[in-house]
Amino acid sequence: MKAKVETEQAAALEAQKEQAKKERLLREQKLYNEQDFIRFYYSVYAPLLKLKQAHFQTMAKLTEAQMEEREAALKQLAEETESILQAVEKDLALAGSPLLAQAKSHFEESLRSYLDGIDEALSDQNSNALNPDGLASRLNLFTNNWLKAQGYLYKAIAMWESVYVNKQALPKELPQTVSVALWKDYPFHYRTYVAAEYLAQMKVYDSFNPEDLTARLDLLFRSQEAATLGIKDVPSAIRLLEATDAVRSGDFKQLHPKLYAGLKAPEIPMYRE
Structure with missing residues (x-):
């Protein structure tokens, strides 16, 4: 012992x-x-x-x-x-x-x-x-x-x-459910990590990439549609987007000029316009 x-x-x-x-x-x-x-x-x-x-x-x-x-x-x-x-x-x-x-x-x-x-x-x-x-x-x-x-x-x-x-440590762990308000407080790449984690939890393997999902979520949360539909957390929003086939490969690059002017990212093609 x-x-x-x-x-x-x-x-x-x-x-x-x-x-x-x-x-x-x-x-x-x-x-x-x-x-x-x-x-x-x-x-x-x-x-x-x-x-x-x-x-x-x-x-x-x-x-x-x-x-x-x-x-x-x-x-x-x-x-x-x-x-x-x-x-x-x-x-x-x-x-x-x-x-x-x-x-x-x-x-x-x-x-x-x-x-x-x-x-x-x-x-x-x-x-x-x-x-x-x-x-x-x-x-x-x-x-x-x-x-x-x-x-x-x-x-x-x-x-x-x-x-x-950001020069700030990552959160120790993800909360059980990420609310819309909390999502908006996260920086872009951490939001995309959250999106990737939810895709894994939901076992969603699709043609789009996590940054495409992040862009669609950001667009949805900027609009009044999310509030109108009563969406209060990220999992509910992902289920809606997936059910309506609303996310496409290439959405991040398409929405980049509108949503992410000045975004800092590693110099790899997935983040280039």
């Missing part, structure tokens, strides 16, 4: 030291530098966005396609995924950005799950296995890993914002 207590105390002390070191490095602006985001974007995220686009384009075609065409399309998608996985798995120096390292690891796992899901569908004798609904049931692990990885990525960007823009 005594040994167990001592082990737990030693582990807690080590965790405190690690946290103190992290806080010191953040104050000294030695974590989450611009170059880490640039390396991550071009080595990891850009290929993943290409695959995401290919996935949704393929899903749109499957419903009307013949069986042979479905098989060919999914085999092509698997080949692209395999190629992207090999590229993403390459070593990348991210010691100064642990959240990006975690995002990379989970994205890799999501790609492996994606390949497993497609392989399972192609091996199934049931013709319904190759339609979008049949595939979705086999890609649950993929989407869970992707959404988790996405959360790490956007938290890393929020961390960059807190260190280099």
